[in-house]
Amino acid sequence: xxxxxxxxxxxxxxxGFRPFVYRLAKKIGINGYxxxxxxxxxxxxxxxxxxxxxxxxxxxxxxxxxxxxxxISKTPAGETGWTDFKxxxxxxxxxxxxxxxxxxxxxxxxxxxxxxxxxxxxGYPFTVCVDCGARYTIIETVPYDRxxxxxxxFPMCSECKQEYEDPVDRRFHAVPTCCPACGPSYHxxxxxxxxxxxxPVEAAVGKLDEGSxxxxxxxxxxxxxxxxxxxxxxxxxxxxxxxxxxxxxxxxSLEAASKFAxxxxxxxxxxxSLRRPIVAVQKKSLAPELVAPxxxxxxxxxxxTALHHLMFNYTDSDxxxxxxxxxPGEPMFTGAEKVVASGFSxxxxxxxxxxxxxxxxxxxxxxxGRPAFIRRSRGYVPEPIQLKKESxxxxxxxxxxxNVTGCLLKGDRAFLTQYIGDxxxxxxxxxxxxxxNRLLKxxxxxxxxxxxxxxxxxxxxxxxxxxxxxxxxxxxxEVQHHYAHASSLMAENNLDEVVCLALDGAGxxxxxxxxxxxxxxxxxxxxxxAASLEPHPMPGGDLAAVYPARMLAGILHSxxxxxxxxxxxxxxxxxxxxxxxxxxxxKQLRSGFNTPLTSSxxxxxxxxxxxxxxxxxxxxxxxxAMKLEALAARGTPELNFPIIFSxxxxxxxxxxxxxxxxxxxxxxxxxxxEDIAASIQQGIARxxxxxxxxxxREKNIKTIGVSGGVxxxxxxxSEIGCYVREKGFEFYTQTKAPPGDGGISLGQVWHTVxxx
Numbered sequence: 001x002x003x004x005x006x007x008x009x010x011x012x013x014x015x016g017f018r019p020f021v022y023r024l025a026k027k028i029g030i031n032g033y034x035x036x037x038x039x040x041x042x043x044x045x046x047x048x049x050x051x052x053x054x055x056x057x058x059x060x061x062x063x064x065x066x067x068x069x070x071x072i073s074k075t076p077a078g079e080t081g082w083t084d085f086k087x088x089x090x091x092x093x094x095x096x097x098x099x100x101x102x103x104x105x106x107x108x109x110x111x112x113x114x115x116x117x118x119x120x121x122x123g124y125p126f127t128v129c130v131d132c133g134a135r136y137t138i139i140e141t142v143p144y145d146r147x148x149x150x151x152x153x154f155p156m157c158s159e160c161k162q163e164y165e166d167p168v169d170r171r172f173h174a175v176p177t178c179c180p181a182c183g184p185s186y187h188x189x190x191x192x193x194x195x196x197x198x199x200p201v202e203a204a205v206g207k208l209d210e211g212s213x214x215x216x217x218x219x220x221x222x223x224x225x226x227x228x229x230x231x232x233x234x235x236x237x238x239x240x241x242x243x244x245x246x247x248x249x250x251x252x253s254l255e256a257a258s259k260f261a262x263x264x265x266x267x268x269x270x271x272x273s274l275r276r277p278i279v280a281v282q283k284k285s286l287a288p289e290l291v292a293p294x295x296x297x298x299x300x301x302x303x304x305t306a307l308h309h310l311m312f313n314y315t316d317s318d319x320x321x322x323x324x325x326x327x328p329g330e331p332m333f334t335g336a337e338k339v340v341a342s343g344f345s346x347x348x349x350x351x352x353x354x355x356x357x358x359x360x361x362x363x364x365x366x367x368x369g370r371p372a373f374i375r376r377s378r379g380y381v382p383e384p385i386q387l388k389k390e391s392x393x394x395x396x397x398x399x400x401x402x403n404v405t406g407c408l409l410k411g412d413r414a415f416l417t418q419y420i421g422d423x424x425x426x427x428x429x430x431x432x433x434x435x436x437n438r439l440l441k442x443x444x445x446x447x448x449x450x451x452x453x454x455x456x457x458x459x460x461x462x463x464x465x466x467x468x469x470x471x472x473x474x475x476x477x478e479v480q481h482h483y484a485h486a487s488s489l490m491a492e493n494n495l496d497e498v499v500c501l502a503l504d505g506a507g508x509x510x511x512x513x514x515x516x517x518x519x520x521x522x523x524x525x526x527x528x529x530a531a532s533l534e535p536h537p538m539p540g541g542d543l544a545a546v547y548p549a550r551m552l553a554g555i556l557h558s559x560x561x562x563x564x565x566x567x568x569x570x571x572x573x574x575x576x577x578x579x580x581x582x583x584x585x586x587k588q589l590r591s592g593f594n595t596p597l598t599s600s601x602x603x604x605x606x607x608x609x610x611x612x613x614x615x616x617x618x619x620x621x622x623x624x625a626m627k628l629e630a631l632a633a634r635g636t637p638e639l640n641f642p643i644i645f646s647x648x649x650x651x652x653x654x655x656x657x658x659x660x661x662x663x664x665x666x667x668x669x670x671x672x673x674e675d676i677a678a679s680i681q682q683g684i685a686r687x688x689x690x691x692x693x694x695x696x697r698e699k700n701i702k703t704i705g706v707s708g709g710v711x712x713x714x715x716x717x718s719e720i721g722c723y724v725r726e727k728g729f730e731f732y733t734q735t736k737a738p739p740g741d742g743g744i745s746l747g748q749v750w751h752t753v754x755x756x
Contacts, residue, residue: 003032003077004052006043008059010070011101011383013144016130017041017067018087019172024058025085026167032082036090036143046082065131066101066274068383087173090143099415100135100144100442102379103219103359104274105304107132109170114306115313120159125201125307126183126353130174132274133305136382137220137357138176141441146175150354157182184353186217186307189340201307204349205314213239215325215345219305220359220378221332222325222339222350225250233290233321240323240344245620246292247323248278248299248361250308256318257300260287266366275379276304277362291321294614296630301361304379324360329422331431334358357438358431359418368718372711373738376405377419382442384413385736385746388494389753393449396436396468397748398461399423400454400481400507400741402621406436407745408443409753414491414746415439416737423460433464448472452748455480456508479751481507481744483527485707486520487754488747492736495703497523499530499696501688501720504708504740505545505602505622514538516600516708519652519691521699525754530695531652533604533688535597539588547617548606548624549576550585552660555607557589559661568664576616601684601710604656608680611663612673622709629713632681635674639666641683643690652694654687678715685719692720693727705732707747711739 008017013036021034021043028051032044045052056072063069110127113119121127128134138149146152156164160179163171171177178184188200197203204214208225211232216223224240226232228249237243251257254268261281263271270279283298292298301322303309311320325344326332333339336350359381363374373380390412397407401424406417417435421428440448453465455478469476479487485507486500502518509515510529517533537554538544544551549569557565569582577585588595602625609615609624614631618624641662644655659680666676692704704724706717711733724731737743 002049002052003044003046003079004074005077006045006056006059007037007073008041008043008069008071011066011068011099012041013142014100014135014139014175015066016064016170016172016174019130019167020062020064020067021059022085022087022167022172024055024062028055028058030055031085033086033088035088036145044077044079044082046077046079066104090145099382099384100139100142102275102381102383103134103137104132104379105276106306106309110306111309114310121179123199123310124180124183125186125305125310126176126178126351127306128174128176129170130172131170133176134219137355137359138353139442140356142444144175149175150356151176151178153354154178154183184351186349186351189348189350190346192340200349201310202314204347205311207347208320209315209317212346213344215333215339215342215348215350216307216322217336217339217348217350218307220355220357221334223322224325224345226321227317228288228291228319228321230288230290233288236321236323237290241328242323243619244293244623246295246299247321248301249287249291249319250301250303250322251319252303252312252317254302257302259318260284261298261300264366266369266371270364270366270371271300271302275362276302277364277379280363280365280374294627294630296633297365299363329425330427331421332358332360357418357435362419365712365714367712367714368721368733370733370735372734373736373742374712374740375403375419376416376738376742381418382415382439384415385492387412387414387491387750391749391753393752394445394447395450395452395749395752396448397452397745398432398436398465398468399745399748400456401459401461403738403741404428404432404461405738405742405745406432406439407749408436408439408445409749410443410445414749415443416746419742429460429464432461436468448474450474450477450752452477452479452752454478454484454508454744454748477752479748480510482515482518482520482529482708483751484744484747485739486522486527486747487751488737488743489705489707489732489734489739490522490754491746491750492734493705493732495705495732497701497703498732499692499699499701499704501692501704501706502708503601503688503706503710506598506600514596514598514600516598516602517604517654517656517688518599519688519695521695521701522754523699523701525756529651530699531654531691532599533601534646534653534655534657535599536603536657537589537592537595538598538603539585539595541594541596545603545606545618547576548610548615549573551603552607552610553582553585554589554595555604555657555660556664559657562586562590572611572613572664572667574613574616576610601708604660604684605681605710607660608663608677611660611667612677622712625710625713628677629681629715631674632677632715635672635676635678637675637678637682639671639675639679641679643683643687645691652691654691656684659683681713681715682719685716686723689720689723693724693729696729703730703732707734707739707743709740
């Protein structure tokens with residue numbers, strides 16, 4: 001009898017792969033064993049050549065639904081004496097080519113169990129099997145065995161153990177297997193008082209229906225939940241200090257979601273996928289206004305755990321508000337004690353299973369007909385992004401400052417951490433470091449050859465980068481923010497060259513100014529800023545991003561005398577300037593004190609939002625531009641805005657000041673605000689398109705793409721895409737990594753490959 005040692009890499013742990021291999025081997029008549037080794041799977045297959053060939057074909061053809069096989073290697077094996085096939089104890093040594101699957105939603109079979117009164121798991125909120133449930137959130141280290149997860153705290157009862165050891169049972173070697181007799185449980189608190197509730201989940205839902213705010217601990221963290229009632233939602237906003245930031249709705253079903261939002265087929269597919277992200281969709285009038293005030297879209301998700309489905313069993317409501325529970329700018333709560341002590345909610349529904357890897361809900365918006373990650377987290381992490389080229393170095397990128405992720409580049413795969421957030425907060429920076437360390441552990445990475453950071457001198461991620469560089473004895477590299485955006489676009493689309501419109505709010509430029517409306521030409525491993533939006537002064541620096549009327553003043557100041565500008569701003573921005581602030585702003589513009597220049601697209605959109613009265617103060621990232629987009633969605637782009645180009649230091653410039661001046665003239669001639677908003681978005685998009693085409697022709701590049709936070713604006717991206725394609729060029733966006741700053745870390749590591 002011949003033998004072969006087979007190593008399988010890919011997503012092959014935590015997906016029922018070993019039980020699948022066992023059943024396949026028994027069916028074909030293969031003897032030997034299967035085991036987890038490090039983070040790959042090793043198989044000893046004893047049998048004839050024809051049986052081994054059939055066995056390998058079966059591995060590829062019939063793998064479990066959550067598995068993904070990237071590679072199968074086979075070497076001769078000299079072992080003998082195997083007269084049966086077994087699943088044997090895992091070893092910590094082995095390959096490094098595999099990774100855990102992400103957490104996925106409950107399967108239909110488990111869902112049927114929790115709804116069946118005759119089933120032992122009836123009403124049990126932790127019901128899972130080999131095909132569904134928590135994976136990444138519960139693992140400490142590889143290999144993926146129960147002892148290496150938080151489920152080690154819950155020894156299996158005899159019934160669960162029997163299922164776990166039965167090769168024909170769907171819970172055969174399913175690590176999270178548990179039941180009411182032996183698994184985790186929920187408890188309900190009122191303030192800090194533990195309530196004696198027979199069914200804590202049902203009791204919590206009753207409190208939601210009564211109008212209470214309830215903290216609900218889930219698989220990767222905690223939500224604050226409330227009824228879909230504007231009075232209750234306002235109380236949640238006040239308590240949570242989120243006056244305007246949109247909340248998400250968890251809808252009972254796709255049919256219920258359709259009451260709140262208009263859903264396209266691609267949006268329905270995303271909502272009902274195993275990954276269950278939040279999807280930002282066009283909202284209907286039935287959606288509570290205070291869930292997403294001033295916006296034309298709303299975030300919807302469907303139930304993804306047994307707990308969520310049980311919650312809807314105990315209510316007639318079509319949905320609940322579900323928003324992440326955390327202190328402002330800090331990571332989501334994962335410990336029951338902190339949830340109870342936070343005081344954000346009236347009641348706390350918490351469980352006693354340790355969350356080892358915090359993950360927020362992923363958020364996706366369909367832009368130009370393609371899904372774009374706003375936040376890539378639960379359901380997608382730690383699955384890697386497959387790349388075209390292979391890196392000779394192991395490279396770690398740490399992102400920028402806001403909406404941060406880390407990225408580990410190994411060979412031809414890029415592993416992004418879950419969404420981390422705002423690293424100006426110490427706890428969030430610590431979260432980034434712990435997430436990076438966990439990623440290194442789970443990918444079996446012992447050393448790193450290079451650390452990459454943003455070149456902004458004030459970012460906290462730089463200090464972390466220096467510590468990690470010292471730890472690994474690795475060089476520390478810097479990548480300019482918008483070059484990283486362009487590199488991220490190139491990485492996931494396998495592009496060797498591109499003209500990238502890198503459009504966002506802010507990034508530290510090579511000249512020390514604030515960039516954000518850039519045309520980056522990338523060819524032959526070299527990147528160059530070939531064009532940009534017109535630079536404008538930001539009176540007060542970062543204050544101009546918080547109070548967009550300041551940015552409006554900065555853009556318009558060269559088009560009016562000081563007295564005229566003061567009159568225009570007073571007429572059209574109302575009480576945006578108070579207590580002599582306008583005089584101070586004008587003085588700053590006159591003197592240039594604390595007034596850096598910016599070419600940011602986001603700041604131009606902010607200024608337009610201020611002029612049209614939709615946002616006086618930014619209370620969350622992207623708010624002015626998002627509210628401008630909502631206003632524009634109700635208008636028609638029928639007003640012609642001037643598209644004027646100039647040259648500065650060999651760089652093409654799109655003059656946006658003339659556009660804002662035209663917007664003022666149109667506003668004062670009684671044009672509809674909605675039409676002005678739609679037309680200015682179209683004018684910016686067309687101007688940028690023409691700039692990109694000019695640069696592409698000069699550099700003989702046939703591919704054009706968009707990255708950066710403005711890539712979430714459907715109207716702008718669609719306009720650019722249509723214009724570019726009409727001229728015979730290929731057009732690319734991002735669908736695998738966030739085009740916003742959540743994709744910067746991918747761009748940082750890939751830039752090192754592009755630059756050689």
